[in-house]
Amino acid sequence: MNIYTPNKVTITNIIEETPAIKTFVFKPGSAFSFETGQFVELTYPGIGEAPFTPSSDPNKKDSFEVTIMKVGKVTELFHKAKVGDELGVRGPFGNGYPLDSFKDKELLIVGGGVGLAPLRSLIYALYNRINDFKKIVICLGARSPQDIVYKYLLEEFKKPKNVEFRLTVDRADSSWKGNVGIVTTLLNKLPIDTKQAKGIVCGPPIMMKFASLKLLELGFSPKNIHLSMEKNMSCGLGKCGHCRLGKYYICKDGPVFIFDDIKDMWDIWD
Amino acid sequence: MISKYFYIKNNNFIKLLDNLSADYRVFIPQETRKNYFWKKYKGNFEFSRYRTVNPLRQFFTSSVEHINNYFNPKTPKETKPFCIVGAKACDLGNSLKMHDYVFLEGDIDLFYKEMRDKNLIISSDCTSFKETCFCLALGNMPYPEALFDLNISQVIDGYLVEVGSKKGEEIITSNKSLFEDANNKIQAEREANRKRTVEEFKSQINSLDFPDESRLNSLIKNGYGDKLWAEEALRCVECGACIMNCPTCHCFLLFDTKDKNGYFKGRIWDGCQYKNFTRVAGGASALRLREYRLRNRYIKKFEFFPERIKVYACTGCGRCAESCPGKIDIRKIFKTLNENSKTVKK
Structure with missing residues (x-):
């Protein structure tokens, strides 16, 4: 088997989340499943490939979703794609969130911007077994009200009794009635025992840095902070060398890491 | 037999x-x-x-x-x-x-x-x-x-x-x-x-004053903050000769292309001394400075591979030193790291 060959997937739906972010629903041409937190390489045939973490419920087997922000050459092409177009997928790759280690714990999920994509998948996976967890606090941040992704799901996310949901925007507009400030401003007065709780952080590097530092300040153990790291994975298989961070390959040893394992490395936030 | x-x-x-x-x-x-x-x-x-x-x-x-012709094998x-x-x-x-x-x-x-x-x-x-x-x-x-x-x-x-x-x-x-x-x-x-x-x-x-080979790993590990990386990297012109001529460089980039016969994935030798090696969508790059990239090359060869398979990813061929137009010389790098490690830091 050629490990670099993508499988065909067909776009069955496209959801416009924000002016720059779309969620694509794919029907895989052959059997495909992933664990929450794992990533895939999506190929725009003949043009290029980029890594994404699926944003859908990992229990859904007949389709999967990827939320894509328009930031470069390949993502711009994805944004021009239409329902019915055929793309390629390789993967899933790497290690996802260690759900079993979250059992019977209190969880704090901190997300920012398009970092919500992997977290949405995680939230589905957690909600599928919601009674396994004592409490889940979800704190999400977006640049502005119009940059909030999955607006139509937020009410659903708030439903379980053991979930507390917080949302903030960096800059409000006249219609916004909620919190204003960066996501770390939501992390005060948490209704959980921070010394025992598990923290899950995903977002742009700068947000992950300050959120992680804030969690430490609040009493979280470095062993209890889970980060979803981003690098420019190319092969996804630990061979091409692009995503190495010290002694790890993000693609193979991650992309989800425990903060304690990587905190002493050089420039992990870049 | x-x-x-x-x-x-x-x-x-x-x-x-x-x-x-x-x-x-x-x-x-x-x-x-x-x-x-x-x-x-x-x-x-x-x-x-x-x-x-x-x-x-x-x-x-x-x-x-070319490594595959996808959708049309x-x-x-x-x-x-x-x-x-x-x-x-x-x-x-x-x-x-x-x-x-x-x-x-x-x-x-x-x-x-x-x-x-x-x-x-x-x-x-x-x-x-x-x-x-x-x-x-x-x-x-x-x-x-x-x-x-x-x-x-x-x-x-x-x-x-x-x-x-x-x-x-x-x-x-x-x-x-x-x-x-x-x-x-x-x-x-x-x-x-x-x-x-x-x-x-x-x-x-x-005549090289090269440190004992058993110490190369620790010299790199303890030398992340050494000023030598910035000094040496000043002469790097990012030509990539050290990468292309190295017997232990293996990094590559997958790329996509197409012609009348279909869509192809190809791969091309790549390496960490090139500016965009670690660039992600949006522009961030972990190895954005030449000094980071130079140090990264040594971390990979003298820290990553010993950790994984207990060998240095270096054979001592000296091709990197031979081909570098900026005269960045692995032998001098280790000699200097060794000397600097002896000066007491307080």
């Missing part, structure tokens, strides 16, 4: 290469102004005194290649494997070990595997060395001790041939008339030649 050693006369060795040309694309080192380059064998062979300028790995992973054309004659110890050893780890561990890279299975390596001893050669400083010998199919050592009127693999054994068996038994005198001649080369080489190595 056939014997491990044979003798082959110079004219018979040419016949052997002619015979091998039927099944292999035979490549030999050819000298141009004191440098050797891999060239296709065309009936002449001269023993090379030291390594080629370009590394052996080009015969195991192509610098640019076709069986690729059969091509003859390579027979590489005159590979030196610094292209085998840790180079093949780390390549095997990268491409064969876990998910198997079919392209590399095919090359590794089918290519024939006829290595040879070094009888001299270049100014930048420093394999001895890493504890490696200037003659191949393993990972070859056949090894040839220059002796009177011909070569002493050492069999290193089943594949090598089969070459001997199917070309039996060209080989003779290697008597003790010939074997002793090889040992004397090897000893002489090592002795001559030692004086070059001793």
